[in-house]
Structures are given as C-alpha cells and as structure tokens.
Amino acid sequence: MTRKLPIALTLLALAVPAGAAAYEINEKVSSDGRVVTYYNAAPEHDWAVEQGVRAWNESGADVEFVEAPRREAELALVAETQGLKGHARSTHRGDGVQRPGDGRISLPVASGDAREQRFSVALIAAHELGHILGLDHEDSGCATMNATITAAAPIRCEQPPAKQWRCGLLEEDDIRGVVELYGGRVDPPRRRYCPKVRPKPKPPPPLPLDPPTPAPADPVALTPADAIEVTSDPGGSSRVLVRWRNGESERIRSVVVARSRVSCPSEPDGLERKTVDAVPGQQGTVTFPLELESACYAVWSRDRKGTLSRRPATAWLDGPASPDAPRSFEATLAPSHPLGDSAISLRWRNAEASTLRKVVIARAKGRCPTRPPRRPRSWDAPAAAADAFQKHRDLRFYPGADAEGHCYAVWSRDRFGRLSRPATAWPKVAAPEEEVIVLAG
Numbered sequence: 001m002t003r004k005l006p007i008a009l010t011l012l013a014l015a016v017p018a019g020a021a022a023y024e025i026n027e028k029v030s031s032d033g034r035v036v037t038y039y040n041a042a043p044e045h046d047w048a049v050e051q052g053v054r055a056w057n058e059s060g061a062d063v064e065f066v067e068a069p070r071r072e073a074e075l076a077l078v079a080e081t082q083g084l085k086g087h088a089r090s091t092h093r094g095d096g097v098q099r100p101g102d103g104r105i106s107l108p109v110a111s112g113d114a115r116e117q118r119f120s121v122a123l124i125a126a127h128e129l130g131h132i133l134g135l136d137h138e139d140s141g142c143a144t145m146n147a148t149i150t151a152a153a154p155i156r157c158e159q160p161p162a163k164q165w166r167c168g169l170l171e172e173d174d175i176r177g178v179v180e181l182y183g184g185r186v187d188p189p190r191r192r193y194c195p196k197v198r199p200k201p202k203p204p205p206p207l208p209l210d211p212p213t214p215a216p217a218d219p220v221a222l223t224p225a226d227a228i229e230v231t232s233d234p235g236g237s238s239r240v241l242v243r244w245r246n247g248e249s250e251r252i253r254s255v256v257v258a259r260s261r262v263s264c265p266s267e268p269d270g271l272e273r274k275t276v277d278a279v280p281g282q283q284g285t286v287t288f289p290l291e292l293e294s295a296c297y298a299v300w301s302r303d304r305k306g307t308l309s310r311r312p313a314t315a316w317l318d319g320p321a322s323p324d325a326p327r328s329f330e331a332t333l334a335p336s337h338p339l340g341d342s343a344i345s346l347r348w349r350n351a352e353a354s355t356l357r358k359v360v361i362a363r364a365k366g367r368c369p370t371r372p373p374r375r376p377r378s379w380d381a382p383a384a385a386a387d388a389f390q391k392h393r394d395l396r397f398y399p400g401a402d403a404e405g406h407c408y409a410v411w412s413r414d415r416f417g418r419l420s421r422p423a424t425a426w427p428k429v430a431a432p433e434e435e436v437i438v439l440a441g
Helices: 045-055 114-133 171-183 402-407
Strands: 002-009 035-039 063-067 075-081 085-091 101-109 228-232 239-246 250-260 274-275 283-289 295-303 313-317 328-336 342-349 356-365 389-394 406-415 423-425
Touching: 035 045, 035 114, 045 075, 045 114, 045 389, 063 171, 075 085, 085 114, 101 114, 101 228, 114 171, 239 250, 239 295, 250 283, 274 283, 328 406, 328 423, 342 356, 342 406, 356 389
Parallel strands: 035 063, 035 075, 075 101
Antiparallel strands: 002 085, 085 101, 228 239, 239 283, 250 274, 250 295, 295 313, 328 342, 342 389, 356 406, 406 423
C-alpha cells in the first residue's frame, strides 16, 4: 500500500498553547524493532538530516535509521519541494519486507540563508521520518507530528526564544507513538532549545609573508590496525571508525576523509567523503556506514584556503565476514501446560558478530532442513542479540509421539541479509525432574 503524507510549513507563527497530545498511528507496521536503511541525496541538507536521524535513533524506541548506498537504501531523501514544505511517501508490503526505494522523503530546495534554513529543515526531516515509521498527523497538542509547522516550531508548540532553535526536535508524545509500534522505552530529549550561534574561536596569529607558504603538514598515519577499526555504536549498528592524528602545522583547519573500493585514492574528488574540523596535533575520528566490500580509506589535511596536503594517509579495511552459525543448539520436547499438550522448546547461543540482526528457524520431517524458508514468518525469524543465549518455543507444532521424527535448523542472519551455515538438532524428551521454562518465541 502506498501512502502520500504531505506537510505544509507556513511562515506565520500562530499563538496556540501547548497541551497534552495523543499520538496518531497511520498504520501498524511492526512490533519487534525496525532498521530503516536510508540514503541522503540532498547533500546541502546533510546537517539537518543528521539531526532528524539522531533524534529518532536516540529516542529510546527500538528503531534505527542506518546509512546505506543508494542502490540498497529502503528510504531516499531528496531536495525537490519549493518553500518550506516536505512530503513523505512509503510503501508497505504484505510480506513485511521493505525493499530498496520503498520510501521517499522530499525536502525543500535550498534557498536564501542556508544557515538559517537548516534549523527548519531539521524539523521537517524529523517530522517526515515519523511518517515513514508509521505516525500520522496529531493536532490535539504539542507534537512534532502536528500537521502544520512554522519556520521555528510545530504549530501547537511554544516558539523557541530569540536566537535559539528547537534542537530537541521530538516531543514525548511522538516517541510514545513509535514505542507502541516498535517497542522500547520513552527517552525524551534532555534539551529542548539550543543557541543558533556559537562563539567563534580566536583566529591564530598571522604567519610571516616573506618565506614561501608551505602546504599543510600531512596527517600522521598510524598503523593500519590502529588507524581503522570496526566498532558498534550504542544502538547496535556496525560502523567503520577512521582514526588519525593531525599534523602539527597551525595552518591546518580541517581534514577530508574519503573511501574508495577500487584502489587507494590520490584525491578525494568524486568519492564518498566527509570533512571534519581539525585541531593541530590532536587525534581525529570520523565514521562511515559498514559495507560488504573491502575499501581503502584516505585522510588529507586542509588549510583555511582549501589547499589539501600533498599526499593522504591511507589504510585498507576488509569487508565483514559472514556470521557464524548459532552455537549449542538444542531442541527439547516439553509439556506446554498442565493438560499435557506438548511443544518443542529450542535453545541456542547467538554468534558474536556485531552485524547480527535475526535468526531464522525451520523444521522438516525425517531430515534436517538445508535451506531456510524464502519468506519466513515473523515468529520464525526473531530478533537476535550478538553472543547472547536465546530461547524459542514452537507453539504451532504439537508433535506428540512423532516429536523425535522432526529435525530443527537455525541460521544467523546479519544486517546485509547474509545467512550462516545452519545449526541442527533433533528433539529429545526432557527428563521428568527437569524444570522447563516456557517462553514465547
């Protein structure tokens, strides 16, 4: 089903008192967490999109927006609307599996004072991402999902003080709605307003003009094992961490980091890249989304005129390995309630891969399954935490005396959709004195 979710932003602030809102859900999408891959095709709004994504990722709900290449991203963000307007369109399929291009958010085309506009675009992005997650408009009180937003705040919320912006982006009501959809906890923003203008750092003393101006010092390259490593952020999504130490030259103002999947680049033009401020002599870091392909990462120093260092520091990182199979897999025939009906209780330990997202379960009579179902049902593909013990109860199967004639298999599945080899087990009968813990799968 395709839905179009427009939101028009006006330039007039209406004085409407904030009140207790009650979130509106447009469509029940999921109840066991959600990962939405996205690609930002509007680089002029990088900062605004990052603020909207961060607000939802830190809301406490079991939902996460993760950057991905455009060809693989479920959601694309583009700049194509005129004025302060945004639109969201999302396709939800009957099988519950989202595919590349199923979601699209239209953001305003950059115009006028880009520095001032970015605060409004951040609010638009947070609102439209809420539609993608399944929230509808809510106008009974202050909420980011108000149908109308002024240039500074949702129409039923207080306007921010002068020279400040609504950096919290989300209200408690918005978060409660997404928590109902995907689970988690309500964790409202700690700060509602932030200053728009930050004090400028004192400029460095001028350099003498007589000697020739040298190029900025090259960044000091650490060994590849230390310069680049894969880590998991608190939300559980795998990222590539690029780390380096800046040169000592006082002329260094920023660092450009790029990656190439073909060879180590000699210049950053035309590559996926990020630019961050730099302090001479200090360590710098930046992260990229983790991808399957091996890639070379390159780091250049840049001075205030935009001149790059003569050569970059480089290091390769191989793509992540496929997940291992679950360990210590057991299947046990156990009573499900005092009347004596039986079901199969499964237990295993998950692989240690930080990219692990789910496990897939299957059974077959007289043989062990060699392939998982093409479209497993949600209860046969529960979410998984890396290196954790997990239990599942097959309540749809009441085997009786035929229990030991079925074989169960379980696969690990990572965020890229890759499967491990299966772990298999034939059911065994639980000992009479053994305590059986009944858990819903």
